Amino acid sequence: MSSPTSDSHGHAGSTKLFAWVWLWLVIITGAEVYLAYKHLPPVTMLLLLIGMSVVKAGLIMSYFMHLRFEKASLVWTLIPATIFCIGMLTMIFPDGVRLRDSHTAPQGQVQPK
């Protein structure tokens, strides 16, 4: 990849760099669609797809949204807090697993707590 360049207004990046990022985004999207053809277990599939989506989100934020060229203080203010809040939202899932097990288990084996 080409090294980033800055103009007099502090905007960084070059056409070649943006084209490379776009190409990688399309390639990863292609890999995701390819995975959809495979009969993988749902959890494996979900982890692979989310992993690739996080990489794509990182590329978009870093280069298209310019975070790679901003001050680190902005990144440290925005990103960890957002990840923490999303992490807190996942606290509903243990209850989801409990409900799923109570639906799928034979009658009388698993009692909802």
Add this chain to the structure above:
Amino acid sequence: MSDSHADVLRESPWTGGGSPYSIGSKKLGMWLFIVSDTLTFAALLLTYSYCRLTNPNWPKPFPIFNAIVFTTIMTVVLLGSSLTMVMGVAAAHRGNRASTVKWMLATMLGGAIFCGLHATEWMHLIHDGLTPFSNKYGGSPLFGATFFGITGLHMTHVAIGVIYLGIVATGFGRGKFSAEDVEVSGLYWHFVDLVWMFVFPMIYLMSVKY
């Protein structure tokens, strides 16, 4: 207090002076909006996942041909519009107004095509009996509610983005808006693209009908 000390305080980030992130207030405001909107979409996608986890009879209504191929084309169109937007922002920072407007119009065209394709897909699903309140595919009726809720909110963002870019492109072309305004509108557009990078795999690719 000496004048020099007062000057230092006025310029200190803690007193509202200076710029701790070295960006303008418009850009910081857009970033804060993006964080809040990220949490909105995260809550919706996690709700979708919860509903799916707790309903063993979750439908898988998207065959590779044509649904997945169709939505893949939509994804590439949206990614392409992000590339044209970033080119527009770069042109704006170079001070090239004509080029900026041209790239932004290309971005708007990409957004409009995405909305058109998405509406076509919706009409197909509605024709097959999937609505927010009914599900003729069989399985949980929550699928229609969550599917239309999430993709509808995203499509609303895209439609608003097309209008927003039109306003900024017009203003920038007439010299009323600055390059920062173009960059801030670009942040919004890239965010809309970013959200789709999670909606596409979680809703479509995880529900492929083999």
